[in-house]
Amino acid sequence: MFVTLSPLASNKTEAASATVGEIITAYGKKFMGVPYVFGGTTPKGFDCSGFTQYIFKNAAGISLPRTAEQQYNVGKAVSKSDLQPGDLIFYANTYKKGISHVGVYAGNNQVLNATSSSGITLVSMNNSYWGPKYAGAKRVITDQNWFVDVAKSDVSYAAIKSLTEQEVIAGFDNLQFRPDAKVTRGQAAAIINRVLGMTPNQISHFRDVGASYYFAKDIAAMKESGIIKGYSDGTFRAGAEMTRDEMASIIKRAFNMTPTQSAAASVKYTDIRSTHWAYDGIIAIASSDRTGYYAGTKYNGTKDATREAFAVAIYNAMK
Structure with missing residues (x-):
């Protein structure tokens, strides 16, 4: 199933098909340049986990725990070779030992990352600083192509x-069916x-x-x-x-x-x-x-x- 803007919903031009992960990353890119703020959870300033928590919730209705360490304990582990847009990318031993940072895989070997130097930006998986600190990836999106407002328990x-x-x-480009x-x-x-x-x-x-x-x-x-x-x-x-x-x-x-x-x-x-x-x-x-x-x-x-x-x-x- 592909999510597009449907003639059943509107008479506007159809939007391009997109997975949940692609919609989350596209939404996240809107905040490129927003400064890094330790403890920040809003577009005025984000820390790493505040950013991932915010975009997952607002783009797809997916709730994540507050900290990077807590987010590392949810979802399914995925290998580097199987990464998809929307997967959470974790780093260890940045400002403290253990899991200490999280970003969102954006495709093309890049991570949408809340950095202290450039704020929200795209960082290569091979970046000289971040690359060696890579600690794994988790997939919290259980269905890459389903509507966030239609539960599997619904009779419809x-x-x-x-x-x-x-x-x-079809549905709308924000992963809503709007029943x-x-x-x-x-x-x-x-x-x-x-x-x-x-x-x-x-x-x-x-x-x-x-x-x-x-x-x-x-x-x-x-x-x-x-x-x-x-x-x-x-x-x-x-x-x-x-x-x-x-x-x-x-x-x-x-x-x-x-x-x-x-x-x-x-x-x-x-x-x-x-x-x-x-x-x-x-x-x-x-x-x-x-x-x-x-x-x-x-x-x-x-x-x-x-x-x-x-x-x-x-x-x-x-x-």
Whole structure:
């Protein structure tokens, strides 16, 4: 799975793929030149472990102990030949005996290091001072490519993992999936068409969606297939958020889902009736759910559809 800025999240240009370690080191490089301050833990001044603790926490939500000696006792030991960006690099016998200094491997044989002479800087692994004091490396990043806000214990984990591995959905360049973020009509068109791969006959169907719009081809494909329709005033309103009811109706049409009577009987929602306009879609989503995300007695159809809810629904529909 690669972490990019996703069309399901935004209509901005996609960011380059990056591992957690690369994101941490890129974030750390923003503080190049910040002076060394013994005991420093903020961008006003860092000591070595204060710097590593700060960037791991703020770039990836990873908590490290306070001192270099304590940080040496966490993670998995790795050899020099197996170093990856984001690995902690330890040094011994600098200002005291034993483990006394820590930096972050930045790739290309360089360490992002809080030095007393130059502050935060890049130092070669072969540096005449630091090289001989090298004491080992530890990897505290257990999954180089996973989201910091999606736990493996979450019921949506399998769905999000599957869709990201298939490059159907992606996250943001700060290693966040943002499961609670809302889904817009334009984003829904883009992610559905990533699965269906439809090519429209023409690009411009709506007066508010130009041919150069980021989701223009996807929106046109949704229009021509009848999956997501426009409004009577000739607009599509790509930036409008959708409700869970609307999401259910759209996904049902996209994947030709026709729930059976037994499927309907298995759904125990008390806030939806068979006469509701999105009833079949809601039943289709709930009865096909293999994650447990849509379990319960309420569907809450008038609430906004979130990235998590949409991802789980797409995952189930694809199966």
